[in-house]
Amino acid sequence: MDLPLVVGSDGSESSLRAVDWAADEAALRGTPLRVVYASLWERYEGSALARDLGKPDAQVLAEDIVRAGAHRARSRQADLPISMAALPEDPAYALVREGKNASALVVGSRGRSGVVNVLLGSVSLFVAAHADCPVIVVRGSHDNQARMPVHGRVVVGVGDDSAAAVRFAAQEAERRGALLDAVRAWRCPAHETIDHPLLAGAPERVYEEQAAEALEAALRDLPPEAKVQRRTVEGTARRVLLGAAYDADLLVVGAQRRSGHFGLQLGRVAHTVLHHSPCPVAVVPERAREHSRA
Structure with a gap:
């Protein structure tokens, strides 16, 4: 049932x-x-x-x-x-x-x-x-219809551990016949300089490439017929996702479970979009990675 x-x-x-x-x-x-x-x-x-x-x-x-x-x-x-x-x-x-x-x-x-x-x-x-x-x-003051999406886009924020959120967002997009807009935010730390041996010449490019690789890894299990748009955007995850949500029907974010706490705890990104998103927000529990003890 x-x-x-x-x-x-x-x-x-x-x-x-x-x-x-x-x-x-x-x-x-x-x-x-x-x-x-x-x-x-x-x-x-x-x-x-x-x-x-x-x-x-x-x-x-x-x-x-x-x-x-x-x-x-x-x-x-x-x-x-x-x-x-x-x-x-x-x-x-x-x-x-x-x-x-x-x-x-x-x-x-x-x-x-x-x-x-x-x-x-x-x-x-x-x-x-x-x-x-x-x-x-x-959330949002526009027409929140689930069956007939207004914008035809479901946005998912892709972090380091977003497998459940990606699956959930892909299913929601498929149900609606909508585009899955997978977004990964990235930033170049202010203290990084071109003197760093791995960042010589273009420090921003290295961080953007790392974000693109992480995004591809997070989406690798989606079916080939899925309609997916991949985007890496410079900026904080909170700002990037709020910007993407303005013309979306649903924003999906993951939230990690933390041992020693009751249930699911919200991180700063989920907390911010829940307070300020212009469209409905789905918070999807993510299972924490298991770390072996020495």
């Missing part, structure tokens, strides 16, 4: 846009959709929930919210199998647990806290950092 795509909904406009995106994505994948609401979300959002729904606090029931999310998804994808759950627990931990039996998690960029849209909500950030499965944060 296919694992469902899980979407978190708290009734906010951001989460309902995430429901729309998730419904399209589930239909694209041919998998069921599960709409989840955690009833302790009010701990983060305050009385705005009741006010926005036009009801007294006592009448705002978890079932109202999760049913509204499921209805929204069904109105968008009528034939999609949809289940729902109203969970009486902390939303961040509830969604992370749901991710253990999900093909992916989808969340909005923020809840009802009133924080400006450029910043990511605390629940979404926690889920992206700790879930076992890929997490898609639906």
Whole structure:
């Protein structure tokens, strides 16, 4: 049985846009959709929930919210199998647990806290950092359609350990009939000079060539029919990926697991794009390399 795509909904406009995106994505994948609401979300959002729904606090029931999310998804994808759950627990931990039996998690960029849209909500950030499965944060103010991509490009940031992110991005691009734009950022350290024996004459060229070689290595397992654009771009990974995301339908980044921490921890690149990307961002867990001890 296919694992469902899980979407978190708290009734906010951001989460309902995430429901729309998730419904399209589930239909694209041919998998069921599960709409989840955690009833302790009010701990983060305050009385705005009741006010926005036009009801007294006592009448705002978890079932109202999760049913509204499921209805929204069904109105968008009528034939999609949809289940729902109203969970009486902390939303961040509830969604992370749901991710253990999900093909992916989808969340909005923020809840009802009133924080400006450029910043990511605390629940979404926690889920992206700790879930076992890929997490898609639906960002951006343009039309976020999963089935009918607006730009026809899925961007993946290729780092030193990006195998899972590359596979995920390639699958997303194939589902959409979109181009996979594989981007590797590189920089020439300021302290490098032409006096260095390996860099004589063109230090920038050496670093660019190394980036191109790393990019090719990361893409070598993709099928030959995959539509891939390879790019090496000078600059910080954060700046390069944010620039690439402006005309993309999805930005995919990997995030390493670190031993001794709970679940998945976000690096600076993933953290930055989650806060500032103009398009939806998928954070894909990467398995840390095993190092033998002497």
